Amino acid sequence: MELDARIPEGPIEQKWTKHRFNMKLVNPANKRKYTVIVVGSGLAGGAAAASLAELGYNVKCFCYQDSPRRAHSIAAQGGINAAKNYQNDGDSTFRLFFDTVKGGDFRAREANVFRLAEVSGAIIDHCVAQGVPFAREYGGLLDNRSFGGAQVSRTFYARGQTGQQLLLGAYSSLSRQIALRNVKMFPRTEMLDLVVVDGRARGIVVRDMVTGAVSSHAGDAVILATGGYGNVFYLSTNAKGCNVSALWRAHKRGALFANPCFTQIHPTCIPVTGDHQSKLTLMSESLRNDGRIWVPANKGDKRSPDVIPEPERDYYLERRFPTFGNLVPRDVASRAAKAVCDEGRGVGKTGYGVYLDFRDSLARQGEDVIREKYGNLFHMYKKITAENPYRVPMRIYPAIHYAMGGLWVDYNLMSNVDGLFVAGEANFSDHGANRLGASALMQGLADGYFILPYTVSDYCARKGASKVAEDHAGFKGAEAEVRDRTSKLLAVKGERSPDSLHKELGKLLWEHCGMARNETGLRKCLAEIPRIRDEFAKNLRVTGADAELNQTLEKAGRVADFIDFAELLVKDALERKESCGCHLREESQTEEGEPLRDDKNHAHVAAWEWTGGLEPKLHKEPLKFEHVALVQRSYK
Amino acid sequence: MDFKLKVWRQRGAGDKGAFANYDAKDISPDTSFLEMLDIVNERLIAKGEEPFAFDHDCREGICGTCGCMVNGYAHGHQGGTTLCQFHMREFQDGETIWIEPFRAKAFPVIRDLVVDRGAFDKIVQAGGYISVRTGSAPDGNAVPVPKDDAERSMDAAACIGCGACVAACPNASAMLFTSGKIAQFARLPQGQPERIDRVRHMVAAMEQAGFGACTNHAECEAACPKELKLDCIAQMNRDLIKAALVK
Numbered sequence: 096m097e098l099d100a101r102i103p104e105g106p107i108e109q110k111w112t113k114h115r116f117n118m119k120l121v122n123p124a125n126k127r128k129y130t131v132i133v134v135g136s137g138l139a140g141g142a143a144a145a146s147l148a149e150l151g152y153n154v155k156c157f158c159y160q161d162s163p164r165r166a167h168s169i170a171a172q173g174g175i176n177a178a179k180n181y182q183n184d185g186d187s188t189f190r191l192f193f194d195t196v197k198g199g200d201f202r203a204r205e206a207n208v209f210r211l212a213e214v215s216g217a218i219i220d221h222c223v224a225q226g227v228p229f230a231r232e233y234g235g236l237l238d239n240r241s242f243g244g245a246q247v248s249r250t251f252y253a254r255g256q257t258g259q260q261l262l263l264g265a266y267s268s269l270s271r272q273i274a275l276r277n278v279k280m281f282p283r284t285e286m287l288d289l290v291v292v293d294g295r296a297r298g299i300v301v302r303d304m305v306t307g308a309v310s311s312h313a314g315d316a317v318i319l320a321t322g323g324y325g326n327v328f329y330l331s332t333n334a335k336g337c338n339v340s341a342l343w344r345a346h347k348r349g350a351l352f353a354n355p356c357f358t359q360i361h362p363t364c365i366p367v368t369g370d371h372q373s374k375l376t377l378m379s380e381s382l383r384n385d386g387r388i389w390v391p392a393n394k395g396d397k398r399s400p401d402v403i404p405e406p407e408r409d410y411y412l413e414r415r416f417p418t419f420g421n422l423v424p425r426d427v428a429s430r431a432a433k434a435v436c437d438e439g440r441g442v443g444k445t446g447y448g449v450y451l452d453f454r455d456s457l458a459r460q461g462e463d464v465i466r467e468k469y470g471n472l473f474h475m476y477k478k479i480t481a482e483n484p485y486r487v488p489m490r491i492y493p494a495i496h497y498a499m500g501g502l503w504v505d506y507n508l509m510s511n512v513d514g515l516f517v518a519g520e521a522n523f524s525d526h527g528a529n530r531l532g533a534s535a536l537m538q539g540l541a542d543g544y545f546i547l548p549y550t551v552s553d554y555c556a557r558k559g560a561s562k563v564a565e566d567h568a569g570f571k572g573a574e575a576e577v578r579d580r581t582s583k584l585l586a587v588k589g590e591r592s593p594d595s596l597h598k599e600l601g602k603l604l605w606e607h608c609g610m611a612r613n614e615t616g617l618r619k620c621l622a623e624i625p626r627i628r629d630e631f632a633k634n635l636r637v638t639g640a641d642a643e644l645n646q647t648l649e650k651a652g653r654v655a656d657f658i659d660f661a662e663l664l665v666k667d668a669l670e671r672k673e674s675c676g677c678h679l680r681e682e683s684q685t686e687e688g689e690p691l692r693d694d695k696n697h698a699h700v701a702a703w704e705w706t707g708g709l710e711p712k713l714h715k716e717p718l719k720f721e722h723v724a725l726v727q728r729s730y731k
Numbered sequence: 732m733d734f735k736l737k738v739w740r741q742r743g744a745g746d747k748g749a750f751a752n753y754d755a756k757d758i759s760p761d762t763s764f765l766e767m768l769d770i771v772n773e774r775l776i777a778k779g780e781e782p783f784a785f786d787h788d789c790r791e792g793i794c795g796t797c798g799c800m801v802n803g804y805a806h807g808h809q810g811g812t813t814l815c816q817f818h819m820r821e822f823q824d825g826e827t828i829w830i831e832p833f834r835a836k837a838f839p840v841i842r843d844l845v846v847d848r849g850a851f852d853k854i855v856q857a858g859g860y861i862s863v864r865t866g867s868a869p870d871g872n873a874v875p876v877p878k879d880d881a882e883r884s885m886d887a888a889a890c891i892g893c894g895a896c897v898a899a900c901p902n903a904s905a906m907l908f909t910s911g912k913i914a915q916f917a918r919l920p921q922g923q924p925e926r927i928d929r930v931r932h933m934v935a936a937m938e939q940a941g942f943g944a945c946t947n948h949a950e951c952e953a954a955c956p957k958e959l960k961l962d963c964i965a966q967m968n969r970d971l972i973k974a975a976l977v978k
Contacts, residue, residue: 146865161786162852164892165794217866224868226921228885235875253885259793260888267860274856282849300802305841338783367762373769374790475792476807478816479763494873544865592776594769604920638781642741644842645774646784 098351098702098716101505102206107722108188111210114506115549119556125152128560129540131551132299134286134341136163138258138265138536139519140638142543143551145268148277150548152555155312156269157281157301159336159649162268167322167334168519168539171258172472174240174250175222175536178217181241186247188212192518196723197529197536198424199242199499200676202700205722207524214545215537221544221661222433225264229253241384242532243592244424250533255379255472257448261536265343265543284648287577288723289317289515292569296515298659300573304649307642311570313563316514316551319345322544323498325358327657327664328609329601331495332364332377334612338653339660341500345462349703350510351714353503354521355660356668359530359677360610362428362497363493365479365489366448375494376479377611378451380532381423383421385465385503386489388412388428390449394439399490400450408442411435419730426529426677427730429493429506429654430690433610436492436667439448443490452488499526499536499677500667503702503716507550508542516551518542523700528676581641584651589634596631597657603627604661608668617669624662631658663703663711670713673697685727694725732758732819733828735793737770738783744839751783760820763808765790765797767819768830785844790815792956795891798816798898800831801842805954812864813956818955833898837905837941850940851908857913857936858929861921880918887914887966889957899954902943907951911959912965917966927977930970940942 121129122231127151133144135157160166161396178191191212198205219237223229230238230252235657239248253260272278281301289298290311298313325331325340347353363378391398392409402506413420423431432449435441442448457465462485466473473484480490501523502510506526511514519539526534563569603623606618624646639645674690675682675697683691734755741748755771762770765787772782788796792813799814801807807817822828830844838846867877876884890911897905913930922929945964952961 142865149864159804160788160796161848162892164852164855165788165796167789167794170791170793179871216871217868219871220862220868221865223871223874224861224863224921226884226916226919228881228888228919229871230885231876231881232876234880234969235877235881236872253888256793256889257893260885261887267855268863268865270852270856271860282852317928334794335790336788355969369758369759371762371766371770372765376791436889474811477818479811479818480793480819481820506961548865590777592773594773635778638776638778638779644784644845647782676826702752 096511096704096714098503098511098714099401099505100200100204100716101507103506107206107209110206111213118549118553119719121552121556123151124377125560127153128556129153130155132317133157133262134318135166135320135322136269137168137320137322138262139538139543140535141166141262141269142317142540143318143518143547146544146548147551148272150552154272154278154630155314156278157284157286159283159285159304163269163282166262167337168262168536169259170334171536171608172255172377172379173242174257174533175261176249176533177219177240177251177537178212178249179216179219182248183549184247186249187319190213190247191206191249193463193723194245194362195531196527196530197728198563199529199719200726200728201527201694201698201723202718203525203527204718205230210308211525211538215543217534217545218537218540219359219724222264222303225267226251227260227264232382239679240381241422243380243383243428244531245423252381255381255469261540263496271408273517286341287344288350288573288653289348290569291348291427291512292567293514293633298565299569300577304368305644307645309574311565311574313565313570315555315558315560318516318518318551319502319521320518321521321636324660325495325498325500327601327661328495329598330367330372330375332395333377334359336352336373338656340656343656343660345502345510345512345515347705348512350512350515351704352500352663353700353702354500354667355664355703356671356678357499357528357676358495359497359499360429360493362425362432362493363451363491364494365476366445366492367441371409374464376475377496378476378489378491380425381474382451382469382491385468385550386421386451386453387455388421388451389448390435390440390442400452406564409440413551416730424529424531427498429610430679432493434643438654448490448492450488451491452655453484454661457485497530499523499528499530507553508546509554512589514554516547516717518547528678546689580652581648584635584648584655585634585641587635589636589637591630592633592635593637594649596627597654600627600658600661608665611679611681612668614669617665621662622722624658624665629660633657658665665701666711667701670701671697692727732760732824735820736759737829738842739831740783741840743842748840758819760818762819763815764801764819765815765818784944792816793891795893798893798895799834800833802829805833805898806956809875810953811956811958817845820873833894833941833950835903835917837899837903838894838897848944851892851894851905852939854909854933855912856923856934858932861916862925868932870906874920876919878893884915884918887918887959890959891957893956895954895956896951897942898951900943901948901950902946902967905942906964906967908932909933909953910963913970914963914966917970926928926970927974930967931974934971
């Protein structure tokens with residue numbers, strides 16, 4: 096199989112403009128003859144569904160939540176990047192592009208990233224027009240803050256609830272289109288299969304999560320905007336419902352899975368307290384603007400932080416990275432935290448935590464200013480830990496947060512399966528091996544508002560409207576497989592709940608394929624996963640029945656896919672023998688213990704093909720860097 | 732810690748439903764309320780019994796999916812919190828805890844503690860938006876917004892659509908929810924062109940969905956996990972009166 100990224104010819108700053116001009120258009124009156132299926136209603140899916148409907152397409156949108164307003168984009172806290180240069184601090188499209196490629200440790204496609212930076216400004220304009228209450232300065236203009244991996248202030252925000260406000264903006268546009276009957280919305284509906292007819296994605300099979308009814312939906316194009324797979328680790332900052340099933344189903348129908356081992360570990364999360372823990376809570380990276388990260392300089396110093404004098408504190412990020420200090424990129428900050436904890440200098444009951452201290456900022460700026468910037472985050476921290484961060488430093492530790500990997504897509508965001516588009520966190524395209532803070536919101540909305548409406552239109556125009564009936568054999572066959580899988584899950588009647596198996600899988604992955612990876616650990620992981628799969632097949636217990644709301648059954652289906660997917664993730668980690676971005680291979684480090692990239696052998700996208708359960712087949716898309724020089728990343 | 736739970740079990744909208752008794756033993760005080768429910772459910776599955784269904788997703792207090800009545804309080808008695816961020820350390824050891832779904836005519840029970848809040852989506856669809864087509868916006872800084880207006884808009888926009896306001900209200904009114912969206916837009920220049928129609932249509936949709944009217948109990952404000960204020964309702968009522976005077 097040849098991987099063609101379909102990157103348009105010409106200078107990078109003209110590619111998107113020229114490409115749009117070369118696109119075919121659908122006559123306004125004919126658009127309603129096309130049906131576009133959108134799975135997921137977060138920033139990417141919600142924005143795409145609303146924008147395509149505004150153009151006149153007939154859209155069907157699906158989400159597993161009870162309302163499209165609840166997609167997990169809502170939980171993004173800190174902000175959204177855009178190269179507006181409102182601060183007059185030297186920002187530009189090219190600088191945002193450069194920072195993103197470098198931040199991603201040179202494992203993203205230049206042309207895609209440039210386009211992302213190019214449309215970033217229009218996102219802010221659109222969201223302001225939608226009534227998103229962004230933070231403002233006293234003169235009434237938009238305020239900015241700084242995020243990791245950048246030396247300019249380009250992050251727009253709405254307190255600590257930026258994701259919520261942007262999602263509610265997309266949801267409001269989507270709601271307007273639902274009222275106009277341009278979008279038919281299917282909440283509490285889970286996609287369980289992709290239907291490919293004659294090599295072309297033609298629709299999906301879904302299960303109504305209230306009644307258990309399985310049904311088919313046909314269309315001219317399918318967009319998957321189903322988010323990331325971080326929950327494969329069980330504990331992550333993702334919502335409990337986030338899963339890999341839609342992507343995995345599409346993968347099994349032929350879509351290549353790219354760079355699954357690129358999973359971002361966020362440095363500032365509330366540490367784990369015990370086995371009861373069901374998820375990890377993020378504290379926004381924006382806190383690193385004003386908080387200073389430190390641990391005691393001496394091993395085993397269990398004194399309360401307020402009595403540890405200044406010389407006995409180690410502000411290790413400021414010490415090791417004087418230029419970027421507390422604002423180094425996420426992967427760098429996470430590894431540094433792990434390193435000091437592994438040395439025995441971690442804080443809190445478990446020793447797996449570091450301080451994020453606001454003492455100096457509180458003294459300098461006053462409590463009111465800090466409250467205005469981060470009030471809700473401090474409030475949330477206090478709720479969860481019963482400690483007051485205005486008085487004592489926060490304790491934080493890294494946690495799984497975001498998946499840079501995802502289904503392989505070309506420049507048009509179309510996968511290798513004709514007519515199957517993938518957007519937002521679900522695709523692999525823009526963040527390389529590490530995503531910079533405040534770039535997920537930017538990418539989700541760029542894909543949904545400003546890229547898919549063009550590329551899906553072009554696809555429709557080139558194909559012409561044609562229908563495959565929902566009683567076509569392709570649909571009926573997929574429906575039968577879905578029903579069969581469900582009844583098999585119910586029929587095992589063993590003794591273990593889906594959650595207990597999921598926890599076991601997550602622990603295994605976190606231990607051997609988490610913040611640091613090596614061949615021995617990865618091989619051990621690969622040896623263990625089949626045992627968990629076997630246990631799942633023989634000893635799973637799903638209570639209740641199919642034809643009702645059955646949350647245990649939903650979980651079981653998702654865990655089954657997580658188990659299969661985990662194997663691919665580990666294989667990808669094993670295959671990528673270099674360290675890059677979030678992916679640290681212990682065998683590949685500099686003498687100072689910094690991660691060492693291997694551009695000679697690994698400057699490619701690893702795209703995996705499903706081979707019916709046999710060894711997956713690896714395809715490589717070489718990455719060319721014509722505008723950003725390949726250098727060892729340094730934030731010193 | 733040990734607790735005795737009285738949990739509402741109901742198979743579906745047509746079923747009558749009743750409380751069932753469960754023990755929740757050996758619970759760490761650091762456990763969140765939903766994690767406590769997870770533990771009880773895992774133990775039920777281990778015994779071969781059906782766990783009770785409850786809605787939840789982000790578990791960080793922002794998606795608005797979770798929510799039950801806990802000892803008669805929406806999201807529990809702590810105030811300013813969602814159920815997912817409410818921790819067992821807020822209870823006394825040995826306490827009996829009554830857990831029920833949010834109850835309102837407009838929120839039919841789907842199963843156990845899960846209710847259908849689709850009526851909220853209908854209210855937003857009736858006018859909870861600014862009609863702006865993708866691609867048609869002017870520059871983000873073209874229209875300055877006074878900082879105070881932006882802040883007050885954000886206060887109203889913080890609503891997570893959980894439905895606690897409805898569940899807490901003796902009239903099952905959705906006025907705090909509806910007025911939050913109306914106030915968010917009323918306080919911004921971008922919201923002005925459709926201001927009158929918005930309040931008319933959203934209030935009509937709210938009434939049509941079967942929610943009651945506001946009689947100033949202010950239970951909604953006390954229950955709101957995001958601490959929306961009654962001034963949103965005042966704003967909505969003012970705009971509604973204005974709407975009555977405009978053609």
